[in-house]
Amino acid sequence: MPPDEARTATPFEEPRRSLMISSLPRETIISIVLFAAVWQVMSYLAPSLGIPAFAIPGLGRIAQSLTKITPLDVAVTLGRVLLSLVVSFVIGLLVAVLMYLSDGVEKYLRPMVRILMAVPVVSWILFAVLWFKGVEFRIVFVLVVVCAPVFTVDALDNMREVSRDLKQMIRSFRPTPLQFFHKLMLPAITPGIITSWKITLSLAIRVVTIAELVGAVTGIGHQLSVAQELFSVADVFAWTLVLVVLLFLLEALLVRLETHILRWRA
Amino acid sequence: MTGASAPIEIAQLRKVFRQTTSGQSITAIDQLSLRIEPGELIAIVGKTGCGKSTLFDLLIGLEHPTAGSITIGGKTPYDDFNAFRGKIATIFQQDRLFPWRSALDNVKLPLELIGIAEDTQHERAMTWLKRLGLEKFANAYPRELSGGMRQRVAIARAFAVQPEILLADESFSALDEVTANELRKTFVELAREFKSTAILITHQLEEAMAVGDRIVVFGKSAALLADVRMSDWDRADYPLLREAIQNTLQANAPDARLMR
Numbered sequence: 077m078p079p080d081e082a083r084t085a086t087p088f089e090e091p092r093r094s095l096m097i098s099s100l101p102r103e104t105i106i107s108i109v110l111f112a113a114v115w116q117v118m119s120y121l122a123p124s125l126g127i128p129a130f131a132i133p134g135l136g137r138i139a140q141s142l143t144k145i146t147p148l149d150v151a152v153t154l155g156r157v158l159l160s161l162v163v164s165f166v167i168g169l170l171v172a173v174l175m176y177l178s179d180g181v182e183k184y185l186r187p188m189v190r191i192l193m194a195v196p197v198v199s200w201i202l203f204a205v206l207w208f209k210g211v212e213f214r215i216v217f218v219l220v221v222v223c224a225p226v227f228t229v230d231a232l233d234n235m236r237e238v239s240r241d242l243k244q245m246i247r248s249f250r251p252t253p254l255q256f257f258h259k260l261m262l263p264a265i266t267p268g269i270i271t272s273w274k275i276t277l278s279l280a281i282r283v284v285t286i287a288e289l290v291g292a293v294t295g296i297g298h299q300l301s302v303a304q305e306l307f308s309v310a311d312v313f314a315w316t317l318v319l320v321v322l323l324f325l326l327e328a329l330l331v332r333l334e335t336h337i338l339r340w341r342a
Numbered sequence: 343m344t345g346a347s348a349p350i351e352i353a354q355l356r357k358v359f360r361q362t363t364s365g366q367s368i369t370a371i372d373q374l375s376l377r378i379e380p381g382e383l384i385a386i387v388g389k390t391g392c393g394k395s396t397l398f399d400l401l402i403g404l405e406h407p408t409a410g411s412i413t414i415g416g417k418t419p420y421d422d423f424n425a426f427r428g429k430i431a432t433i434f435q436q437d438r439l440f441p442w443r444s445a446l447d448n449v450k451l452p453l454e455l456i457g458i459a460e461d462t463q464h465e466r467a468m469t470w471l472k473r474l475g476l477e478k479f480a481n482a483y484p485r486e487l488s489g490g491m492r493q494r495v496a497i498a499r500a501f502a503v504q505p506e507i508l509l510a511d512e513s514f515s516a517l518d519e520v521t522a523n524e525l526r527k528t529f530v531e532l533a534r535e536f537k538s539t540a541i542l543i544t545h546q547l548e549e550a551m552a553v554g555d556r557i558v559v560f561g562k563s564a565a566l567l568a569d570v571r572m573s574d575w576d577r578a579d580y581p582l583l584r585e586a587i588q589n590t591l592q593a594n595a596p597d598a599r600l601m602r
Contacts, residue, residue, distance in 0.1 A: 245438040248402045249452045249503070250427040259451065263442045340442045340483045 133310035141314035146299070150318060153288065153295040156212075157280045160219030164276065167220065168227025169269075173257070175228070176235045192225045197283050201290055211291050218287040223276040230275075234268030235261055267341070270334045274327060281323045347506065348415030350378040350401070350539060355410035355564075357396050370396040372563035373410070380506075381537045383530065385554030387547055389591065393564035394543045398511045401541065402432060414507070428456040431505035433529075435512040437492035439484040445471060445495045446480040452503045470498035474528065490521035497525065501532055508533055508540040515546060526553050547587055551580065556602075559587055561594040568600035 112135060119134040133141075171189075175182040200221050204214040238261060246260045288297020296315055303311035357371040370393040378384055388394050399405040400412055403419035403426060412418055417425050431452065439448045449467035458466070471477050474494040484492055493513070500508060510529065514522040530553055533540035542553050550557050551572070559568035567590045575583050583600075590597040 241434070241436060241438050242440065244399075244402075244404060245432065245434060246451075246455075247404055248430065248432040248509075249455045250403075250424055250430075251455045255455055259454065260440070263440065266442070338442075340485070342483075342485070 130307055131309055133313070137310040138313050138317075141308070141310040142317070144311075145314060145318055149295050149299050150322065153284055153297070153319075154322065156215050156219070156288075156295065157277075157284050160216050160284070161223060161273070161276060161280055163216065164220045164223035165227050165269075165273070168224040169231050171224070171228045172231035172235065175232050182232075189225045189228055192221060193229070195221075197222060197286055201287055204287070205290055211293070214290075215284065215287045215292060215295075219280055219283055222283050223280055226276050226279065227269075227272055230268055230272035231265060234265035237268075238264040267338055270330065270337070274330055277326055277330065278323060281319060281326075285319060347380055349380055350376075350507070350541075351411075351413045352376040352378075352397075353411050353413070355397075355400070355412065356408045357393070357400065357405065358408045369563045371400075371407075372565065374564045374566065375410075376558065376566070376569075378539060378541065380539055383533055383540045383542075383553065383555045384558060385542045385544060385550035385556070386558045386560060387544055387550040387587075387591075388560030388564070388567075390545055392560045392562060394545075394560060395511060397564060398509060398541075398543050401507075401509055402430060426507075428452070428503050429506045431500035431503050431508055433493075433496050433500045433508070433510040433513040435516050437484070437489075437496040439492055439495055439499075441484050444481045444483055445476060445487065445491075448484070448495055449498045449502050452499060456503060466502055467498070470502045471495070473501075473532075474498050490517055490525070493517060493521075493525060494528075497529065497532070501536065504536065505538055508538045510540070510542045512544055513542070514549065515544065522549075523552075529553065547584060547591075551584065557587070559591060559600070561591070561596075565594075565596070566601075567591065567594070567596045569602050570600050571602050574602065 115132070116135050119132045122132045123129055171185060175185050197218070200218045201214075204217050208214050208217060242260060242264065246256060251259060284295070285297040285300065288295040289301045292298045296319055300312060300315050303309075303315060353375050355371050355374040356369070359368045359370055360366070361368065374393075374397070386394055386397070396405065400407055401419060403423050406420045412420075414426070419426050419430065439445075440451065443451065446464075446467050449470055450463045453463040453466060468477065468480065471480050474497060476491060476494055476498070479487060479491065484495070487495070493516075496513075500510075513529070514525050517525065526549065529540070529542070532538075542550070544550050544553075555572055557568070557570045557572065558566065559570075561567040568587055570583065570587070586597060586600055590600060
């Protein structure tokens, strides 16, 4: 039997995000250079405008601060973020599965999840300081309690949106509950899970910094706290830059992973 | 493949749905009794909303009847759900392939579910893809295949488990006529070769007559309007048969001449 024609590629396809990120567009470079130039001009003009010189340090001073960045602090912050995200993901997904499987569980847990999401990060930090002794545990606790509900809500919504037709098809072959989740639900919600990771990654980077400001003796947040005590705007700028670059690198890594995992979508 | 060994016995089957919004009851199937012999190729035809697809869901075991029963070899597909693992396969109107799996991996899916060894899975899935002329597209994702090719993968997936019972719900009605005819022919050939009990549910009388050894016509709430064995009719009389079935469908009243 001769097979009919395979579908031809769509002529207009979206540009791949990985390419957009790995090769910066000209406009991005221009806007960064413009910002740097304006900053440098402001730095020169600051004293004549009545602004203290330390408030807007020159690019040279910032570059000097960048050379003093300690990789250990970057690694510690990165480690905390990744560990917390993995723990949040596992907890978030398990809770979502339980809520998906049982309407009763869903009815009890949904308000709790919503309440957790509504609590401000600062409150969680204060609770962590008051409740726990260990600094590391405090930081991981804050990150998990902030990120896990996001994973739960996203995973649950994605599970609910899995095509009824696909569910009926696989059920007709009588899978075990584990096979049902492993063969259908997990792959079907993977695109949503990756989006969820992108959101929580950015959230975690911002939250970890605040959590590290309180009590931590290592990490980027701690270094920012030290810089603030020394009135060193250049150091604050340098560490912030490191955080932003770290976030961009991790996002680029996620996009590469997404391109590979979701190659079937192309 | 040994083929089907037990008849499907449908006795006084009734299925009532209660609408969640209005609370009204809808009788999808009312007192249906039917016996389908092993290896029989039966086409069930009826208008939209006559209860065909409800019967399909009951036969798969995804719904429980309100009253009555479906038994196959002394077991029911809904209460003894797992007893039918690897024995019932389905082909739906849409291909229902997993978009994240290649054609080969889609055919392997039911084999994975019933616990066939990895080597055998690959070998058997490839055999079926070759059989359906898709060996060159084994690694293609569904989005890279045409509608006809995807439906062929779905047919390969159903036959790969070597089912005793094969259920097809409007499986060819979404395809163009040329592809649909080709796939109907393949479906009939394979069902006969492997001696599966095959049930095709359709709203197209022409399709039912092209595929079925036996045609069962449903009226409202799956009322049995006609039950015709095609071999009882001369090919020259098919236009008469077609007209008689159309009339009984139109009138929604059984025709004694069309009851075997």
